[in-house]
Amino acid sequence: MITMLDTILETKREEVAARKAANALSEIEALAMAQTPPRGFRAALDAKAATGYGLIAEIKQASPSGGLIRTDFDPVRHAQDYEAGGAACLSVLTDLTYFQGHESYLIAARAAVKLPVLRKDFMIDPWQVLEARAIGADAILIIVAALDDEQMGEIEDAAIGLGMDVLVEVHDAAELDRALALKSRLIGVNNRNLKDFSVSFERTYELVGRAPEGCTFVAESGLTGRADLDAMAERGVRCFLIGEALMREADMVAATRAMVG
Ligand SMILES: O=P(O)(O)OC[C@@H](O)[C@@H](O)c1c[nH]c2ccccc12
16 A cells, blocks of 8 residues: 555655755755754753643644645744744744645744754655755654664764754654664654544554653644643653644634643
8 A cells, every 4th residue: 555655755755866966965065064053952842841841833834634724824923923832842844745845934934933943854865964954954853654774874863963853753663663773862653644644642642651761752743732732741741743733723822822831
């Protein structure tokens, strides 16, 4: 069965090949070196989670599961609203084909706030990590289901070499074991099934108990309100990645504050 993730990765391979052909490595390196230093992504999340909830607030215009989420899309305003509402970090979609994202959204959002920013995209090549740093990203995502162990290691090492944090995304216990063979101790559990888009918080509940001491554990996807977060907190989860539920709100400051304030 060909899954949505397979389809996305196929497109991503073509896209990355084209980008690599169009951009000289030396130029991307120069841009990366000229960037302001990475803002500590995991540290910001941990700091908020120590006394409340650590929120990674996502700037997302559209998604395969949600369609077009917001018509008055404005990454700068959304970034400022998330910061004002008490988010610890931002996540900005940069995939164009499936999420209507763009690198320019990340650049603009990061320049407008002090929060660390995750480049939310499908990493298949260490080259994309350098590109992420060149546009200012402070952290990248590794989706365990998308990569073999060697690829994950190379991508993670590229990020560590640039001083960036890595959010490692898993769906099940086998993927969690593979994630824990990496160096990063920032683990996200995606509650959304990438095959049929169904959401189950049981994924998080099952895996939180398996995460060793010293991990920052993030529940991702399908969280719609404060009650979801409080239920998760009862099981020991204090960090959350939320996009759609906040992006659909007219008043995103109030919505963010209601979620984590
Ligand atoms: O919008 P939601 O349901 O709050 O989910 C946010 C985030 O978890 C989701 O966008 C996501 C999780 N992992 C991903 C990987 C790629 C693209 C997107 C994602």
